[in-house]
Amino acid sequence: MSRVRVAAFSLSLDGFGAGPRQDLQNPLGIRGGELHQWFFPTEAFRKMQRQTGGSQGPDNDVALQSFENIGSWILGRNMFGPIRGPWQDDSWKGWWGTNPPYHVPVFVLTHHSRPPLEMEGGTTFHFVTDGHESALKQAKAAAKEKDVRIGGGVATIRQYVEDGLVDELQLSLSPVLLGEGENLFAGINFAKLGYATAKIIAGENATHVVIKKS
Amino acid sequence: MSRVRVAAFSLSLDGFGAGPRQDLQNPLGIRGGELHQWFFPTEAFRKMQRQTGGSQGPDNDVALQSFENIGSWILGRNMFGPIRGPWQDDSWKGWWGTNPPYHVPVFVLTHHSRPPLEMEGGTTFHFVTDGHESALKQAKAAAKEKDVRIGGGVATIRQYVEDGLVDELQLSLSPVLLGEGENLFAGINFAKLGYATAKIIAGENATHVVIKKS
Numbered sequence: 304m305s306r307v308r309v310a311a312f313s314l315s316l317d318g319f320g321a322g323p324r325q326d327l328q329n330p331l332g333i334r335g336g337e338l339h340q341w342f343f344p345t346e347a348f349r350k351m352q353r354q355t356g357g358s359q360g361p362d363n364d365v366a367l368q369s370f371e372n373i374g375s376w377i378l379g380r381n382m383f384g385p386i387r388g389p390w391q392d393d394s395w396k397g398w399w400g401t402n403p404p405y406h407v408p409v410f411v412l413t414h415h416s417r418p419p420l421e422m423e424g425g426t427t428f429h430f431v432t433d434g435h436e437s438a439l440k441q442a443k444a445a446a447k448e449k450d451v452r453i454g455g456g457v458a459t460i461r462q463y464v465e466d467g468l469v470d471e472l473q474l475s476l477s478p479v480l481l482g483e484g485e486n487l488f489a490g491i492n493f494a495k496l497g498y499a500t501a502k503i504i505a506g507e508n509a510t511h512v513v514i515k516k517s
Numbered sequence: 518m519s520r521v522r523v524a525a526f527s528l529s530l531d532g533f534g535a536g537p538r539q540d541l542q543n544p545l546g547i548r549g550g551e552l553h554q555w556f557f558p559t560e561a562f563r564k565m566q567r568q569t570g571g572s573q574g575p576d577n578d579v580a581l582q583s584f585e586n587i588g589s590w591i592l593g594r595n596m597f598g599p600i601r602g603p604w605q606d607d608s609w610k611g612w613w614g615t616n617p618p619y620h621v622p623v624f625v626l627t628h629h630s631r632p633p634l635e636m637e638g639g640t641t642f643h644f645v646t647d648g649h650e651s652a653l654k655q656a657k658a659a660a661k662e663k664d665v666r667i668g669g670g671v672a673t674i675r676q677y678v679e680d681g682l683v684d685e686l687q688l689s690l691s692p693v694l695l696g697e698g699e700n701l702f703a704g705i706n707f708a709k710l711g712y713a714t715a716k717i718i719a720g721e722n723a724t725h726v727v728i729k730k731s
Contacts (some may be wrong), residue, residue: 316690317702318532324632332616334708476530478691478717480727482708488531489703494548494696500530503692505719512530512692 305443306450309460309472311369313338316476319484320457327385330398337479341509342366351404362506365475374446376409377438379459383411383428390417397428397517408445410438412459427510435462457485467496470516475509519657520664523674523686525583526701527552527723530690533698534671541599544612551693555723556580565618576720579689588660590623591652597625597642604631611642622659624652626673626687649676671699681710684730689723 314320315338321330329335342348344359348364357363384395397403406425413430420428431438442451453463463469474487493514502513528534529552536546543549556562560571571577598609611617616637624643634642634688645652656665667677677683688701707728716727 316688316728317707391580474530476724478714480707480712480714480728482706482710493531493694496696498694499693500694503724505724510690510719510724512718514530514694 305374305446305448306470307439307443307453307463307468308373308450309453309455309469309474311342311366311473311475312455312460313475313477314487315341315479315481315484316325317480317482318486318488319481320455320487322481322484325381325385330385332484334479335484338477338481340479341448341475341477341506344508358507360507361504361511362508365473365504365506365511369452369473370404372449372450373407373452375407375442376405376452376454377435377442377459377463378409378411378454379456380411380413382454382456384412384460389415393417393420396420402426408442409454410442410445412438435459436466436468438467439463457487461489461491464493464496464498465491467516471501472498472513472514474507474512475486476512477509519588519660519662520684521657521667521677521682522587522664523667523669523683523688525556525580525687525689525693526669527556527689529693529695529698530692531696532700532702533695534669534674534701536698539595539599541633544599546698548693548695549698552691552695554693555691557691558725559721569714572721573644575718575719575725576722579687579718579720579723579725581716583666583687584618587666589621589656590619590666590668591649591673591677592623592625592628592668593670594625596668596670596673596716597627603629606731607631607634610634610636616640621693622656623668624656624659626652629672649673650680650682651668653682671701674701675705678707678710678712679705685715686712686728688726688728689720690726691723698724 322335325332341362344358345363345366349357402423403426410429416432417430497517498514501515504511539546547552555576558572559580582615617640620639624645630646631644634668711731712728715729718725
């Protein structure tokens with residue numbers, strides 16, 4: 304059955320999924336990159352970068368699983384790029400170069416319309432201006448029997464969680480304290496929304512938690 | 518050198534160290550007991566209960582270390598008991614029976630004075646009415662070259678952390694989502710206060726994190 308999933312989503316111990324003050328130089332916010340230190344040494348990440356080698360332990364397993372059976376993605380606009388407000392032109396094509404690591408349709412939440420952007424390798428960015436529910440509907444249709452992965456950022460995940468639309472979150476707790484930024488948990492009662500921990504995986508550089516909705 | 522430590526302090530994944538609505542029936546708040554499920558199966562805890570057996574893995578190591586080299590404790594009043602406001606009499610002697618698991622002087626923060634309470638096994642509860650800094654001063658004097666352990670609850674730990682008075686926190690992340698209760702991290706920027714993760718220990722039933730102040 305098709306599910307709506309968050310996967311390999313990195314969080315600090317104090318619950319932040321991104322640092323403050325995101326911009327072109329700091330796409331993950333100040334110190335946000337530290338959240339992903341578990342991911343970078345994995346074989347899965349290195350392959351995405353067209354490099355060889357890398358770790359093959361539990362961190363790599365989690366990274367691999369996060370890409371399995373994904374039929375489409377949803378991204379918040381800030382995850383697609385640093386531009387705010389109307390698109391000046393169509394020159395910004397995402398952070399990921401000509402061949403992004405998605406290889407399926409990606410629905411980008413935005414208030415500003417833009418034609419679909421077809422990239423190499425099977426990724427097409429669709430810009431959705433009529434809200435997150437519409438984006439999910441389109442993403443589900445595109446994914447067919449596969450899963451929809453909500454890639455982030457934090458605000459986007461929170462929006463879908465608050466509406467009870469996410470079936471599973473696999474969070475990766477990195478051993479860092481950010482102290483400020485975008486907090487996944489603040490002001491949301493995950494327990495009351497029906498979420499509970501299903502599994503813990505001790506990785507080499509992060510603790511991976513699977514949270515499911517009952 | 519004598520340090521001020523928090524140790525084996527259980528937190529939910531969403532940062533809560535106790536559930537809401539603490540009372541005599543729920544000394545840890547609603548669902549607060551779930552935070553400590555890693556501790557109960559350990560040999561260390563079973564010994565405290567005068568029982569044999571129990572696990573001897575990393576969870577037990579963490580439990581044992583939390584009691585090592587402790588010369589005195591500080592507890593918030595809610596951790597000492599469910600009574601609020603003035604003491605009606607001296608009949609409440611803590612949650613722990615006649616022989617509490619401290620075996621050293623314990624300084625209890627309260628606004629209401631009460632004579633020291635000497636228990637079996639070396640524990641004496643001292644009731645401190647002139648503030649948390651005074652309690653720490655007294656606890657350090659009592660601990661001599663050993664460490665002062667701040668037992669909790671959350672509000673008490675936050676108070677000392679915010680003043681930069683805690684050298685090390687060993688937190689035990691339990692695989693539960695509480696959704697409400699007392700949050701350790703909310704509104705405190707641990708990173709800015711100089712705290713950083715020094716160590717992660719994957720236990721059988723919790724992930725243990727050691728956070729040190731630079």
